[in-house]
Amino acid sequence: MMPVNHPPSERLLAYSTGAADVPLRLLLETHLSFCPACTREVGRLTAPGGTLLEAVPEEPVPAGLFERIWAEASRHEPPRPVEGVPLPASVLAELPPAEAWRWHPVPGSGSRTARLVREAPGGCGLFLVQMKPGARFPRHAHPGGEESMVLAGGVWDRGRFLEVGDWDSAPAGSSHELRADEKEGCWALIREECEDVKLTGWRGVLQRAASLLSH
Numbered sequence: 001m002m003p004v005n006h007p008p009s010e011r012l013l014a015y016s017t018g019a020a021d022v023p024l025r026l027l028l029e030t031h032l033s034f035c036p037a038c039t040r041e042v043g044r045l046t047a048p049g050g051t052l053l054e055a056v057p058e059e060p061v062p063a064g065l066f067e068r069i070w071a072e073a074s075r076h077e078p079p080r081p082v083e084g085v086p087l088p089a090s091v092l093a094e095l096p097p098a099e100a101w102r103w104h105p106v107p108g109s110g111s112r113t114a115r116l117v118r119e120a121p122g123g124c125g126l127f128l129v130q131m132k133p134g135a136r137f138p139r140h141a142h143p144g145g146e147e148s149m150v151l152a153g154g155v156w157d158r159g160r161f162l163e164v165g166d167w168d169s170a171p172a173g174s175s176h177e178l179r180a181d182e183k184e185g186c187w188a189l190i191r192e193e194c195e196d197v198k199l200t201g202w203r204g205v206l207q208r209a210a211s212l213l214s215h
């Protein structure tokens with residue numbers, strides 16, 4: 001099944017020109033692995049660059065270049081697939097190994113999150129979220145923007161049901177709650193503009209208490 005919701009065109013442009021930060025690039029790469037339409041669009045956006053490269057006169061390839069590239073590539077072990085997490089191999093290769101992911105349960109919700117990439121302290125981050133079937137991720141507010149995509153299963157967000165490959169954005173300052181598919185639950189990949197997601201209500205009180213204890 002093809003994704004129905006896609007990243008905005010300026011995000012694909014940022015990807016094509018190399019302007020995307022690491023969390024955004026990995027999130028877009030994951031969407032592209034599910035979406036032939038956006039992959040075609042990225043191909044179209046990068047075509048002028050390709051034409052430019054083609055116009056550069058051909059230089060002879062330095063002796064031993066391919067051998068060096070091959071030796072370098074074969075020194076890296078291929079990433080192992082992580083059970084239940086359909087991240088493309090190219091994305092897994094840039095992440096710390098799954099054993100190093102530190103999972104944090106979201107109190108009383110049947111959900112857990114792990115930060116995979118941190119761009120800079122206080123900057124944006126890339127998170128993996130797992131929700132059990134029917135789990136509710138409590139209402140929370142984002143000081144910065146949030147972009148996400150469904151990796152497996154499905155999720156209800158603001159009246160829409162998002163399925164595998166679907167892209168979603170929540171503007172800075174917005175708040176929402178999520179409910180996972182009743183049968184399959186949900187895996188999602190999320191880029192937070194600012195990592196400090198604030199839970200509201202009594203879970204917010206618990207979150208603030210936990211953060212005081214962890215310092």
Ligand SMILES: [Zn+2]
Pocket residue numbers: 003005006007031035037038039
């Ligand atoms: Zn797409």
